[in-house]
Amino acid sequence: MxxxxxxxxxxxxxxxxxxxxxxxxxxxxxxxxxxxxxxxxxxxxxxxxxxxxxxxxxxxxxxxxxxxxxxxxxxxxxxxxxxxxxxxxxxxxxxxxxxxxxxxxxxxxxxxxxxxxxxxxLGPDPLRPDADPDRAWRRISKSQTVIGALLMDQAVLAGVGNVYRAEVLFRHGIDPERPGKRVSRSEWDAVWADLVELMAIGVDAGVMHVVRPEHDTGAPSYAVDRPRTYVYRRAGEPCRVCGTPVLHSVMKARNLFWCPTCQAS
CATH class of the missing domain: 3.20.190.10 (MutM-like, N-terminal)
Incomplete structure (x- = not known):
């Protein structure tokens, strides 16, 4: 989707x-x-x-x-x-x-x-200038639901899908199974700011760019129909940062990818 x-x-x-x-x-x-x-x-x-x-x-x-x-x-x-x-x-x-x-x-x-x-x-959309991230934070900070599910709930946060969910949690070292109420305000602020920047790049470029330059090694760099990612669709492959095999499971009927080492907390 x-x-x-x-x-x-x-x-x-x-x-x-x-x-x-x-x-x-x-x-x-x-x-x-x-x-x-x-x-x-x-x-x-x-x-x-x-x-x-x-x-x-x-x-x-x-x-x-x-x-x-x-x-x-x-x-x-x-x-x-x-x-x-x-x-x-x-x-x-x-x-x-x-x-x-x-x-x-x-x-x-x-x-x-x-x-x-x-x-x-609908929850706040990181790409809209009228978005209020505090609306999402109020839901997340009180919820026992895991953050990996909350980020995909369009009533909490509008526009984030499976790829951005997996990648932004990796970029901030957050275990997707951590309850929302255990995500700190500083972590949420960093995740929101990252989504604003990453999704804007997606609008301008027409393709998702989520891997930091220092980790963007190997070829090809970006396939036409499949963006280069840290964890999304990389189950069993080595993490680009630590080398640990990327894990896969299913969360609320959607594929979930994460690194157990980089996202241990």
Missing amino acids: PEGHTLHRLAREHQRHFAGAPVRVSSPQGRFEAGAALVDGAVLVTAEAWGKHLLHHYDNGRVVHVHLGLYGKFTDLPLPMGVPVGQVRMRMVGAEIGTDLRGPTACEIYDEPQLTALENR
């Missing part, structure tokens, strides 16, 4: 390509036909992301909410776009480019109460 930086990158691209002018919106597949008709020809004012949710705000007050889920993907195409291929849930056509959305978990029109409800149920 795409992590938060992917949605923020999409929002930035959609803002650049479509905002400020009328957008033709359709649903070749038909599943979003009624919703598309409500925004077709309207001006896209703002495209934004909150965690793993993408929001398109139009000048007629309508908001299109998209959650990509596991399989959703936007495909940009030059104009004229031609006949849609496959199950295109939503097609957007701007003045210079178009994009097709396939396979999302959600693509729907949100009214104001639904938008407010979404904002209320």
Whole structure:
């Protein structure tokens, strides 16, 4: 599932390509036909992301909410776009480019109460300038739930997925099985600041860069579809820092990776 930086990158691209002018919106597949008709020809004012949710705000007050889920993907195409291929849930056509959305978990029109409800149920997003890390800290500092699970709870922290969870805990030497209430305030502040920086790099670069330069040895450095990591997807391989084999388990139905030596506390 795409992590938060992917949605923020999409929002930035959609803002650049479509905002400020009328957008033709359709649903070749038909599943979003009624919703598309409500925004077709309207001006896209703002495209934004909150965690793993993408929001398109139009000048007629309508908001299109998209959650990509596991399989959703936007495909940009030059104009004229031609006949849609496959199950295109939503097609957007701007003045210079178009994009097709396939396979999302959600693509729907949100009214104001639904938008407010979404904002209320999501935790702070490290990529949003209005994010309040204290909101997440209040939940974490009182919770007996382990920090590895808390970081993946979108109601606690929005946008962090499996890769950033594994990597930021490694970078700060925190055992993913440590209860949230045993994470110190200084540790949380450092984790938050790191997420803000790392996820912003992901937005700008389009790929996750989580390994510090002094540990980024060996080749290839970064695969196109698989970022170089400290522990994620490296079960059994030697830790880049201490050489201990990286461990793997499953936490709340998601794969978990960590170094038992570097993350002993």
